Amino acid sequence: MSLTRHFTRGRDLARTAGDHAADMFAPLTLIARGLRRHAGWTRARWQATPRERRGPTLLLAVAGAVGVLLLPHGPLFAVLALVGSAAWKGRDPKAPPEPAPDPADVKLPALYAALTPYLAGPDDPCPPYRADGRYQDVFAGWSFDAEGRLATLEIGYPAYFTDTEPAARARIEQVVQGKAGRAREYRFDWDQECNRLQVTALAPLPQDVPAQTWVTAPGEIVLGFTDPQTVQRMIPVERPGGPGHQPPVIWRTGPRSAEPHLLALGGAGSGTSTLLRTIALQALAHGDLLVIDGAGTGEHACLVNRPGVHTVETSLHGALAALDWAAQETERRLAALNAARYRGEPAPADATRPLWLLLDHPTELSELAQAEGRPDPQDLLELPLRQGRAARVTVVLAESLEAADRLSPTVHATTRARVVLGAHRPQELHRALGVPVDLVPAAHTPPGRGFARIGNQAPGRLQVPATVDPLDDGAPARLREAVIALLPHRDTRTEAAAPPMPAHPPQQPAAEPQQPAGASRVELGKAR
Missing domain, CATH: 3.40.50.300 (P-loop containing nucleotide triphosphate hydrolases)
Known part of the structure; x- marks a missing residue:
C-alpha cells in the first residue's frame, strides 16, 4: 500500500510540474503559433502575386522596413507590434479552416495559357496573350455553377485573329471545350465587331421523354x-x-x-x-x-x-x-x-x-x-x-x-x-x-x-x-x-x-381480293 501511495503521489507531482511548465511557456507557445500563421499567410500572398508585380511589391516592403528602422524607437515598436499580432493570431489552438480556392483562380489561368499559342501575335508590341500575362486582362466576365464547373465566360481576343475563318474558330472552340469539360455542350457566340467571344454551357436535354401523342396541328x-x-x-x-x-x-x-x-x-x-x-x-x-x-x-x-x-x-x-x-x-x-x-x-x-x-x-x-x-x-x-x-x-x-x-x-x-x-x-x-x-x-x-x-x-x-x-x-x-x-x-x-x-x-400463289380502303398490305419483295 505504501508503494502504491508513493507512486500516486509522484505521478501527481509530475503532473503538477507539467502544468506549471505549460503555464510558464504558454505565452511563448501562443506567440510561436501566431508567427507560424503569419508566415503561412505571407507565403500564400507571395505565391498569389503575379510575377510582374513581385518586384515592386518586394521593393515596397523593403522601403517600409527601412522607414520603420529610421524612426525613433522604430525597431522596438515594430517588435512589439509583431509580438502582439502574433499573440492575437495564435490565441486559438486550432487553425481556422482554409477557405476553398476560387474556381476562377484554378481553371481560368489554365485556359488562358492554353489560348495563348493561338491568340498571341509575334509582331504585337503589347499582346494581350503572353506567357507572363494575366487572365483578368482578357476575360471580362465568368460564372461557375454549384459544382465548380464553368457556366459562362466572355473572352476577348485581338483584332488580328482570323475569326472569319471556320477552321480558326473551330480550334479556339476545341481548346475552350477541352479546358471547360468535354462532357457538356457549349454555345459559342462570336461578336466579330467587338472581338468578343461569349461561351455558355448548355443544360442537358431530356432523354426520358417516351413516345406519346403530341399536341400539334395536322401536317x-x-x-x-x-x-x-x-x-x-x-x-x-x-x-x-x-x-x-x-x-x-x-x-x-x-x-x-x-x-x-x-x-x-x-x-x-x-x-x-x-x-x-x-x-x-x-x-x-x-x-x-x-x-x-x-x-x-x-x-x-x-x-x-x-x-x-x-x-x-x-x-x-x-x-x-x-x-x-x-x-x-x-x-x-x-x-x-x-x-x-x-x-x-x-x-x-x-x-x-x-x-x-x-x-x-x-x-x-x-x-x-x-x-x-x-x-x-x-x-x-x-x-x-x-x-x-x-x-x-x-x-x-x-x-x-x-x-x-x-x-x-x-x-x-x-x-x-x-x-x-x-x-x-x-x-x-x-x-x-x-x-x-x-x-x-x-x-x-x-x-x-x-x-x-x-x-x-x-x-x-x-x-x-x-x-x-x-x-x-x-x-x-x-x-x-x-x-x-x-x-x-x-x-x-x-x-x-x-x-x-x-x-x-410471280410469288403470289393465289390472287388476293382487293383490300378495302385503309387496309394494310405487306409486300415481301416481289418483282413486277
Whole structure:
C-alpha cells in the first residue's frame, strides 16, 4: 500500500510540474503559433502575386522596413507590434479552416495559357496573350455553377485573329471545350465587331421523354425537343417524373411547306432509326406509309401488317417494286388533282391523303443494285422528290454520315429539312447542315442527340423522343408499351386511303381480293 501511495503521489507531482511548465511557456507557445500563421499567410500572398508585380511589391516592403528602422524607437515598436499580432493570431489552438480556392483562380489561368499559342501575335508590341500575362486582362466576365464547373465566360481576343475563318474558330472552340469539360455542350457566340467571344454551357436535354401523342396541328411533325431559347412554343409532355412542358422542334409538311422532304444523317447507334419510328407513328394518324429498310436490321418490323402501312421492304427486289409503285402513284395523284382543278371540283380523297415514303439507309440498296446491274432505287425517287409536295407525297431518308456523298444530287437538292445525330466534328456538321454550327457537341452523346435545321433557320439542338423498337426485348418495358399503344389497329382507320399496291403474281400463289380502303398490305419483295 505504501508503494502504491508513493507512486500516486509522484505521478501527481509530475503532473503538477507539467502544468506549471505549460503555464510558464504558454505565452511563448501562443506567440510561436501566431508567427507560424503569419508566415503561412505571407507565403500564400507571395505565391498569389503575379510575377510582374513581385518586384515592386518586394521593393515596397523593403522601403517600409527601412522607414520603420529610421524612426525613433522604430525597431522596438515594430517588435512589439509583431509580438502582439502574433499573440492575437495564435490565441486559438486550432487553425481556422482554409477557405476553398476560387474556381476562377484554378481553371481560368489554365485556359488562358492554353489560348495563348493561338491568340498571341509575334509582331504585337503589347499582346494581350503572353506567357507572363494575366487572365483578368482578357476575360471580362465568368460564372461557375454549384459544382465548380464553368457556366459562362466572355473572352476577348485581338483584332488580328482570323475569326472569319471556320477552321480558326473551330480550334479556339476545341481548346475552350477541352479546358471547360468535354462532357457538356457549349454555345459559342462570336461578336466579330467587338472581338468578343461569349461561351455558355448548355443544360442537358431530356432523354426520358417516351413516345406519346403530341399536341400539334395536322401536317406538323415533332422531331424532338430543343432549348427554350431556340423556339417560342411549348407543348405538354408526359415524363416519368410527371407531366410538364418542353420546347419542340416542329417540321411542317404538306402542299404549302417550304421543306417537304427530310434527310437524317448519323452514325451507327446515333438514333436515325428511332427518328424514323417517331415520324412514322405521327404520320400514320393522318396518312399512309411505305417503308424501305435498306439496312435489313428489322428496326421497322413493328409496322408490318399495320393499317395504313402499304409495305415494309428489306430486299432490293421489293424496294424497286415499291418505289416504282410510289412513282406511279405520284403521277396518278398529280393527274387526279389537275383534273379536279380543271373541272372545278373538290380533289378526291385518295389523292389528298398524305403518303409517306420512309427509307432507312438507301445507299446500301444502291450499291447492291449497281453490283447486280439493276436500276438504282434512288433514281425512282426523282418524281416523288420533285413533285411530292404537290402530290402530297413526303420522302424521309435516314443515312449514315459517311455515306452522304453516295446520295443522289436530287436528294441533296430537295431535302431542305436536315437532322444530324451523334457526335461529329464541326466541319462534318457544316457540310451536312449547310451552315456553320455555333454549338459544340459533347464528346459522348446519348442516342437521339444531335442538331436540326429546318430550311433557312439556324441549326439548333435536338433530342429525339425515346421511341424504341417494341420488338426489342432489351428496351425498357414502359418505353415499348408506349410505342405499342400508338401503333394503329384495324378498327382505328376510317379515312380514305390511297389505292393499295398491286400484288406480284410471280410469288403470289393465289390472287388476293382487293383490300378495302385503309387496309394494310405487306409486300415481301416481289418483282413486277
